[in-house]
Amino acid sequence: MKILICDTMNSKVLKELHSLGECIDISSSESKDQDLVTEINDAEIVVVRSSTKLTKEIIEKGDCLKIIARCGVGVDNIDIEYAKSQNIKVTNSPSANLNSVVELTVALIISAARKISLSDSHLKDGKWDRKEFIGMELSGKQLGIVGFGKAGRLVSKIMKSLGMTIAFYDPYIEDWDGPEKRLELDELLITSDVISIHVIKTKETVNLISQEKLDLLKNSAILVNTSRGGVVDEDYLVELLKLKKIFGAGLDVYSEEPPQNVDNFEDINLITTPHIGASTNEAQLKAGIDTVENIKKILAGDDSVAL
């Protein structure tokens, strides 16, 4: 059985994959796109993280393909409908990255509230102008969560312990009777002090936080997106920060990765990270182990882990 490994995997996970079949690892190839096209032809299993795009055109080259295993949660890089139409099982590891992405989200919120990135550069430039770094206390403020799934709820739980009140917008949750306030999107954007985005990427969520929606934010608001690039109009967000029409922002994900407009990111209260939400040893190992377990289950005829 040929297993095509397209993205970097933890060494323990690689060992497990090697025990399942003949592994071809193109994760560090300089001609990865070309290798993918040729190597997928006789592969039975393809293992990817988020950076490999498995479009219909690529998947249809996989004449023997049985399983696509996504090591991580988001599957927007895979044409699932086409894969399913070809009877290819697609599986992911939805919970493995949860703690890591949530901890990064909390770090971005606190960093924006206290202008940590700007003040760090300031001090390292040999300056000590403390009045430039008046921050915002989070206790007593409203956190608005867009997409109240696993990550949104865990961020809420942690931020509640800092004294924040929680509101959320999620049209797919029915009959909510929890203590968190359910709001429509516009009302959430108008009333929240911090907005954190945790939706999955779908046709509906692309540009969900558009220019028009960003204009609803308070001048004192912070917006953080660790979900998927393209959900927020990032260019307009940067414009608002430059005009000081919002207080701060944090981004881990971008409509184009890596983003091409990084010069615009200088000297504003924007903390940026290069899509590292899941980049901890713990998350990578857990996602890898879950992926191997899912592959084993599907090979044994248990499709409960297939999407």
Ligand code: NAD
């Ligand atoms: P989840 O499926 O548990 O939650 C997503 C929530 O979004 C659901 O409650 C769903 O009802 C809601 N939703 C769907 N469409 C919506 C819409 N139009 N408006 C409002 N809400 C909507 O997913 P999760 O595990 O909480 O992950 C959230 C996001 O974080 C995903 O996009 C995932 O890809 C991303 N993620 C990023 C990283 C990273 O490295 N930055 C790591 C892990 C996860």
